[in-house]
Amino acid sequence: MLDLATGRDMPTSRQTLLFSATFPPNLQALLPSLLRTPYYKVEVGKTSKLRDETAIKQEVKWVPTHAEKLQTLLADIKAFWASFDSSSSSSSSSSSSSSSGGTEVGPAPGESPGAAGAAGAAAAAAAGVEGDQPKxxxxxxxxxxxxxxxxxxxxxxxxxxxxxxxxxxQSVNCHFCCC
Known part of the structure; x- marks a missing residue:
């Protein structure tokens, strides 16, 4: 699209917003000619590592129906994120309580199924809540x-x-410029 936007087709009374996951050098060279000065550049996240386009992993997933889009997205997010209810005694009770109102969750990749229960017990011990103390x-x-x-x-x-x-x-970093 920027190939068409050489400036001659753009009205002088305009507001231009550019959004990009990366700003490669050839796009950065166009900014002064496309944007009014001063222009503002906003970077979200740790962008120093993302200057090179090779640092970004992109995937295209074809989903047959609109209804399956959410499930596909949630499956991808689960690979990065797990939610535990700190008040539950095990991850299985966390799964059942969470799944009643939303998406079922469990232990994170690489964690044992009882890890959430162990974490809850450790938190209770740290808080001074004691169970049966052996004599x-x-x-x-x-x-x-x-x-x-x-x-x-x-x-x-x-x-x-x-x-x-x-x-x-790092995978969701975003850049945009506006004037």
Whole structure:
């Protein structure tokens, strides 16, 4: 479309908005001739890594019906994102409570099905909510070790989730200019 917009066909009293996932050098060279000065450039996300067009992964998926578009989109999003109800004791109860009003969710890729339950137990322990405390010192020590392991697992899960969020943000970066 920019091949047609050489400037001669554009009215002088115009507002021009350019949207692009990337602004390659040949498009950046056109900006001064297409936009009034001063023009504003807005970048969303970490754009320094996306200057090169090869950093963007694009996929085209043909979906036969309009109704299947949402399901296809949600399937793609689930690969990057998982939602857990921190108050539930296991991921299966999270799935059932979430699926009643929306899309069913479960453990994130690479996480065990009981990971959400372990995270919930660790959070409860950190908050001072205690269950049945054993009177046997060895059992108490074992329980403390289990809690430490659960906390470590929770920290690893949080790091994995942050990495997935960063990947998602990097894949949805957008640039646009307007004048």
């Amino acid at each position: 046997n010192p060895k059992k108490k020590q074992q329980q403390q070790q289990q809690q430490q392991q659960q906390q470590q697992q929770q920290q690893q899960q949080q790091q994995q989730q942050q990495q997935r969020q960063q990947q998602l943000q």
